[in-house]
Every structure is written in C-alpha cells, then in structure tokens.
Amino acid sequence: MSTARIDIHNSELPVLCQSCEARHKGMCGVLSGEQLTAMARHTRRVHHAAGEEMLADAMPITGYGNVMRGVVKLSKVLEDGRQQLVGLQFAPDLLGRLFAKENRVTAEAASDVDICMVPKAALERMVQENPALEHRIMQQTLRELDEARDWMVTLGRKSAAEKVASFLYLIASHIDPSQGEAVATFDLPLTRADIGDFLGLTIETVSRQMSKLKADGVIEIENYRHVSVPDLARLRMRCG
Amino acid sequence: MSTARIDIHNSELPVLCQSCEARHKGMCGVLSGEQLTAMARHTRRVHHAAGEEMLADAMPITGYGNVMRGVVKLSKVLEDGRQQLVGLQFAPDLLGRLFAKENRVTAEAASDVDICMVPKAALERMVQENPALEHRIMQQTLRELDEARDWMVTLGRKSAAEKVASFLYLIASHIDPSQGEAVATFDLPLTRADIGDFLGLTIETVSRQMSKLKADGVIEIENYRHVSVPDLARLRMRCG
DNA sequence: CGCACGTTTGATCCCGCTCAAATTGGGTGG
DNA sequence: CCACCCAATTTGAGCGGGATCAAACGTGCG
Numbered sequence: 001m002s003t004a005r006i007d008i009h010n011s012e013l014p015v016l017c018q019s020c021e022a023r024h025k026g027m028c029g030v031l032s033g034e035q036l037t038a039m040a041r042h043t044r045r046v047h048h049a050a051g052e053e054m055l056a057d058a059m060p061i062t063g064y065g066n067v068m069r070g071v072v073k074l075s076k077v078l079e080d081g082r083q084q085l086v087g088l089q090f091a092p093d094l095l096g097r098l099f100a101k102e103n104r105v106t107a108e109a110a111s112d113v114d115i116c117m118v119p120k121a122a123l124e125r126m127v128q129e130n131p132a133l134e135h136r137i138m139q140q141t142l143r144e145l146d147e148a149r150d151w152m153v154t155l156g157r158k159s160a161a162e163k164v165a166s167f168l169y170l171i172a173s174h175i176d177p178s179q180g181e182a183v184a185t186f187d188l189p190l191t192r193a194d195i196g197d198f199l200g201l202t203i204e205t206v207s208r209q210m211s212k213l214k215a216d217g218v219i220e221i222e223n224y225r226h227v228s229v230p231d232l233a234r235l236r237m238r239c240g
Numbered sequence: 241m242s243t244a245r246i247d248i249h250n251s252e253l254p255v256l257c258q259s260c261e262a263r264h265k266g267m268c269g270v271l272s273g274e275q276l277t278a279m280a281r282h283t284r285r286v287h288h289a290a291g292e293e294m295l296a297d298a299m300p301i302t303g304y305g306n307v308m309r310g311v312v313k314l315s316k317v318l319e320d321g322r323q324q325l326v327g328l329q330f331a332p333d334l335l336g337r338l339f340a341k342e343n344r345v346t347a348e349a350a351s352d353v354d355i356c357m358v359p360k361a362a363l364e365r366m367v368q369e370n371p372a373l374e375h376r377i378m379q380q381t382l383r384e385l386d387e388a389r390d391w392m393v394t395l396g397r398k399s400a401a402e403k404v405a406s407f408l409y410l411i412a413s414h415i416d417p418s419q420g421e422a423v424a425t426f427d428l429p430l431t432r433a434d435i436g437d438f439l440g441l442t443i444e445t446v447s448r449q450m451s452k453l454k455a456d457g458v459i460e461i462e463n464y465r466h467v468s469v470p471d472l473a474r475l476r477m478r479c480g
Numbered sequence: 481c482g483c484a485c486g487t488t489t490g491a492t493c494c495c496g497c498t499c500a501a502a503t504t505g506g507g508t509g510g
Numbered sequence: 511c512c513a514c515c516c517a518a519t520t521t522g523a524g525c526g527g528g529a530t531c532a533a534a535c536g537t538g539c540g
Contacts, residue, residue: 191486191487192486192487192488193486203486203487203488204487204488204489207487207488207489208488208489210488211488211489224486224487224488
C-alpha cells in the first residue's frame with residue numbers, strides 16, 4: 001500500500017522537520033527523504049526572543065535560517081539613525097542572502113521566533129548539488145522582490161491613511177488563521193514604532209490613523225496589539 | 241547564413257554577441273561557446289524608441305530580454321493613476337521574471353533601447369539544462385532586491401533634497417563612462433516627471449531641488465538633460 | 481502601589497503639494 | 511534663417527498633510 005509506505009517514510013523524517021512549514025511550503029519541499037535527512041544533520045533549532053537582533057547589517061554571513069515560527073523584521077538604517085523596515089519574513093521564509101559574504105540588512109525578531117539554522121557551507125553545498133533547491137530559493141527571492149516593489153508604491157505614492165490600511169491588510173493576509181474569509185483577527189507583530197519605520201511615518205501619525213480607522217468602524221483594537229477587521233473588503237478599499 | 245554556420249570549432253562568436261555586454265558582465269557570461277551559439281539561434285535584436293511600452297503589467301510573459309543599450313523603467317500604477325517607478329535596468333540586465341506566467345511590472349523604454357529577446361520557452365529550457373545560468377540570474381535578482389530595498393530607505397526616510405541627490409548619485413554611478421573618478425558627466429535618462437515618479441515627489445519639487453543643487457555648485461545643468469558633477473563626494477554627502 | 485514604557489491625543493510648524501504663470505529649447509514650416 | 515509652436519521645465523504664491531514638541535493616558539511588571 002502506497003500510503004503505508006509513505007507513512008513509514010514519514011516516520012523516518014527528522015523530528016525537527018515533521019511539523020515544519022518549510023517542508024511543505026518552503027525550500028525543504030523540494031528535498032527527497034534522504035536529502036532531508038542529510039540536511040537535518042546540519043541544522044539546529046534556535047530561539048530568539050522578541051527584540052533580539054539576529055543578523056547585523058554588513059556583518060559576515062555564517063549561516064542561513066528558515067523561519068519556523070514568528071515574524072522577523074528586516075531593516076536598514078542611515079548614518080544618522082533614521083531607520084526603514086525593508087521586509088517582514090514569516091514561516092517558512094529563508095533568512096540570509098544565498099552565496100553572499102555579507103548581510104545587506106539587519107534582521108531582528110519582531111515576535112518570539114524559532115529558526116532552523118543551517119551553516120553557510122552546508123546549505124551552499126546542497127544547493128550546488130541540487131539545482132531544484134536553488135530554483136526553489138530563487139522563487140522565494142522573486143516573491144520578495146515583488147513584495148519590495150509593491151511596498152515601494154506604498155512608500156512613494158500613498159497617503160498616511162492608505163499606508164496604515166495597507167499595512168493592516170498585509171498583516172491580516174499573512175497572519176490571520178481564518179484564510180479566505182471576510183473577517184480577520186490577529187495580534188500585531190509590530191509596535192507602533194516599527195509600523196512607523198515600515199511605512200515611513202512617525203509613531204504619532206500611525207497612531208492617529210489607526211484611531212481614525214477605529215472611529216470609522218473599519219477595525220477594532222484591544223490592548224493596543226489585538227486587532228479585528230470585521231470586513232476585509234472595506235479595509236482593502238482604503239489601501240488606495 | 242554566415243551567422244548560422246557557426247561551428248564545430250567554436251572560435252567564432254555569433255555576430256550579435258560580439259559586442260554585447262551580457263557576454264561579459266551579464267548572464268551570457270556563464271555560457272560556453274557552444275551554449276552561446278545555441279542561445280543565439282533563438283535570439284533576435286529588437287529596438288524600442290524612447291517612451292515605448294515594452295511589457296505591460298499583468299500581461300502574459302512571452303519572452304525575456306537582455307538590455308544591450310539604453311535604460312528601461314520598471315513601474316507600477318495604482319487604480320487611480322498614481323505611478324511609482326520600482327526599478328531601472330541598464331545593460332546587461334535581464335528583463336522578465338524567470339518562470340513567471342505574468343508580468344508584475346510595466347516596462348518602458350526610458351531612452352532608445354536595444355534588447356536581445358529570447359523566447360520564454362527557449363530560455364527556460366536552457367536554464368533547466370544549465371544550473372549555472374539560473375545561478376547567474378539568481379545573482380542578478382538578488383542585486384535587484386538589494387537595490388529595491390536601498391530605494392525603500394530613500395522613499396521612506398529621506399527628504400526631497402536627499403532623494404534628488406540620491407537619484408543623481410545613482411545615475412552617475414551607472415551611466416558615467418569615467419568610472420571611479422571624482423567627476424561625472426552624463427545625460428539624464430529620465431524626464432523630471434519620471435524622476436518624480438521614481439522618488440515619490442512631484443515634478444515641481446524635483447525641479448526646485450535640482451535648481452538648488454545647481455545654485456549650491458554641486459551640479460551643473462545644460463539643456464535640462466545634461467548634468468555634470470564636479471565633485472561626486474560632495475554630491476554623496478547630500479544623500480543622507 | 482508606583483514606576484516605566486508604549487500609546488494616544490493635542491497644538492503648532494514646516495516641507496512638499498497644488499495651482500498658476502513664465503521661461504527655455506527643440507522642432508517645423510515658410 | 512527666422513517665426514512660430516509645443517512640450518518640458520522652472521519659478522512663484524499659498525495651502526495642507528504629516529512632522530515635531532509636549533502632555534496625558536493605559537497597561538504590565540517589580
């Protein structure tokens with residue numbers, strides 16, 4: 001029975017991989033059972049508390065990491081300290097620029113985060129031996145490029161109200177468990193300061209725009225962090 | 241017939257490739273003589289006049305193109321017509337998102353442009369047979385991602401004066417023939433309107449900031465388009 | 481309880497947008 | 511070669527959205 005065989009196969013999976021999203025939707029999805037086992041020999045699970053810096057800009061890359069749980073902020077800073085978030089990573093995104101020697105961004109845990117770390121040399125070797133793996137990572141990179149370009153439109157051309165609505169919509173699409181429904185409920189993974197850095201706005205403006213969305217009945221806010229969107233289409237309309 | 245009869249001895253390059261930057265710095269650099277010849281059997285050189293739309297957003301991808309000469313604008317528009325440039329491509333960049341079915345951006349010739357077009361299926365087949373090719377394209381994609389993220393910082397966190405200085409510095413680094421020197425002279429590949437769309441500013445603000453840079457002696461402008469930067473370091477200082 | 485921090489709200493200012501007009505330069509036809 | 515036109519650009523005047531500065535509020539934690 002083929003299903004039984006697959007089950008046996010599954011039972012041989014590395015423990016760490018059994019419940020990992022990367023095996024399904026992430027880069028590990030292209031690996032055979034053997035390859036996955038080989039990969040798992042090099043990986044270790046690492047936890048980062050919210051706020052911890054995981055990778056510093058312009059520092060050597062020592063390894064790559066698959067996000068297993070939580071949200072990671074990618075940011076860049078100007079000499080005078082002005083900061084801009086340039087990306088958010090969710091499970092099962094890969095952290096680290098393939099084959100690069102240095103980071104081009106700072107990575108920080110936005111929430112508590114679990115990462116499956118693999119040493120630089122190990123992943124690069126597997127990539128060289130397995131073109132499908134590079135192909136899969138390429139697909140993720142292209143998606144990140146699309147997201148960055150979409151965000152450029154938001155940063156360059158939208159009003160503060162539209163920016164905040166766009167951010168909430170983005171989070172709702174990524175975090176909310178009830179996919180595809182008209183309503184969404186979630187905890188914001190970012191503080192107002194982070195949201196400001198993401199949107200190119202000040203804390204005060206973010207706060208004011210969220211208050212306005214609340215006053216207009218588009219969202220509900222509890223304890224600053226918890227947000228409900230009773231009608232996603234209505235939020236979507238405010239994204240410009 | 242002369243080009244078709246390239247050879248078993250592979251000492252001759254396809255005519256089109258002989259002076260093409262893609263062969264050195266671009267993706268064709270990873271191809272052997274034979275592979276290059278095979279590639280060239282599928283390519284054709286296409287010219288686009290300044291202002292022509294080359295790829296429309298959300299339209300099917302029919303082929304890829306290597307920029308041989310000129311500058312290509314990548315842009316996105318909101319429903320109400322607000323526009324944002326999300327990238328500029330110079331020789332020898334590859335135009336088109338690998339393996340994607342649809343464009344995610346609009347591509348327009350900023351200047352007169354020569355493109356080496358290769359049909360979608362042909363390039364994808366070569367990529368599948370030649371992992372080094374995908375690797376090379378991956379490197380370019382990563383560079384584009386870096387550029388997009390750098391630009392997000394400019395869009396989100398810089399003042400109008402810093403944005404314009406950053407734009408001029410970017411162009412100077414890409415276009416000016418005298419590499420590595422302290423001075424630079426070049427023709428702007430974009431109109432003020434394009435520059436505004438790139439920087440998230442209005443035409444008037446771009447113009448005012450350029451006038452200010454001129455008044456301050458940081459740049460010289462001739463006939464609107466031609467710009468000289470006597471001291472690149474001084475321009476760099478104004479980029480924030 | 482009381483401190484500290486994140487957030488909200490208020491008052492005011494200024495950079496960049498909007499609307500409007502003048503200027504420049506390139507192209508065209510006589 | 512010049513007169514004219516048209517589009518791109520520059521310049522000016524005034525306004526407003528978002529920043530800045532400041533204070534009050536809520537929440538979690540020792």
